[in-house]
Amino acid sequence: MLRFLRFEKLANTVIILLLLAALVSYKGKLLGKKSKDYFLNDQKEKSYSPPSPKLLKSIGLSSHIIDEVDKGIWNIKSEDNTLWGKAITTRLYAEKIRGYSDHITSLIFINKANIIEKVVIQSHTETPAFLNDAIKNGILKQWEGIDIENYNSFNADAISGSTLSSNAINLSIQKTLKSLNKRDNSHSPLFKLSTKTVIAILVILFGLLISIIRPKNKKLRTFQLLINTIILGLYCGQFISLNLIMTWLSNGVSIYTNLSLLIIVILAIILPLMGKTKYYCTWVCPLGATQELAGKISKRKWKIQKSFYVILKHTQKVITIGIFLLLWLGVGFEILQYEPFTAFIFQNASTMMIILVISIVLISIKVDKPWCRFICPTGQVLKWMEKIK
DSSP states (O other), X not given: OHHHHHHHHHHHHHHHHHHXXXXXXXXXXXXXXXXXXXXXXXXXXXXXXXXXXXHHHHTTOTTOEEEEEETTEEEEEOTTOOEEEEEEEGGGTOTTOXXXXXXXXXXXXXXXXXXXXXXXXXXXXSOHHHHHHHHHTTTTGGGTTOBTXXXXXXXXXXXXXXXXXXXXXXXXXXXXXXHHOTTOOOOOOSOOOOHHHHHHHHHHHHHHHHHHHOTTOHHHHHHHHHHIIIIIIIITOOOOOHHHHHHHHHHOOOHHHHXXXXXXXXXXXXXXXXXXXXXXXXXXOHHHHHHHHHHTTOSOOOOOOHHXXXXXXXXXXXXXXXXXXXXXXXXXXXXXXXXXXXXXXXXXXXXXXXXXXXXXXXXXXXXXXXXHHHTOHHHHXXXXXXXXX
């Protein structure tokens, strides 16, 4: 038995290393740094893409000339050499601010009166539905007409349903303006806890407390399941997914926009090392909570045939390893966007994803937590990480 446990621990370690290999193989990055830079001391100066003629034309600046006056800052002039204003990339000053996936690079167009004329997204790797929702609801337009010397008096709004992306955009713009405005001597912190972040952290800490002092109290357990589903899931949209894990491993994580999720991940990794196994899946995961609540509707469950159950016990591992293999083969991260957790952010979830989650919940009435037990690749990765201790 001891020999088997040692072999299992070694196997789990190898699998996690293969996960990292799959990630670097596909993305070419680890923790925001290109893989080659871990072996080569590449200190080349960063370059930034100027606004293209097509982009200038799209915002009404046709036949204008751009002239880089500093790294990441361009003067914009008309053909008669009259200065219109300037454009600046947020990537220059907001390197550490990331959305759900990575940096969201915006170009800020400022006229010669120091008024923001336009903000446009230049590049990103966010899920298009979420970022498009933020743009559609005015995340960029709200900055138009702001005097860059008085931007501190402006309270930028985040967009519900696209919180991580919209917060990243706002914080990037704020940090850029603060750095650009040399007369800004204010000491107001860039990092501010949003209401949703505070509420999410309180729910997480409450679950941690209950799991330690009253883990078998049925009423408290039911209450925790409800707030995980309603508050963490539907209201805050806070959950771990394999897409999130792989994205953070590839691009790094920004505490500015991901504090509550970062706390969840840290607890999910550290608590199992202290003997609290399956902490996230049992006490935090909104989808797990929803399935468990559905299971309380009927005590009579379907009986799974033993021969079929033997197969189901291994499907979760096979699916997860299959995803890693697909990454090695060059199949994009898009496959990771089809985990059902995103259905909690229903404003931007696809119809098929909502149908999938409803189906999972309905099956949960007769089968105990089917997604968690037989499919979930995120849960499988967390299991492997727990067994490395």
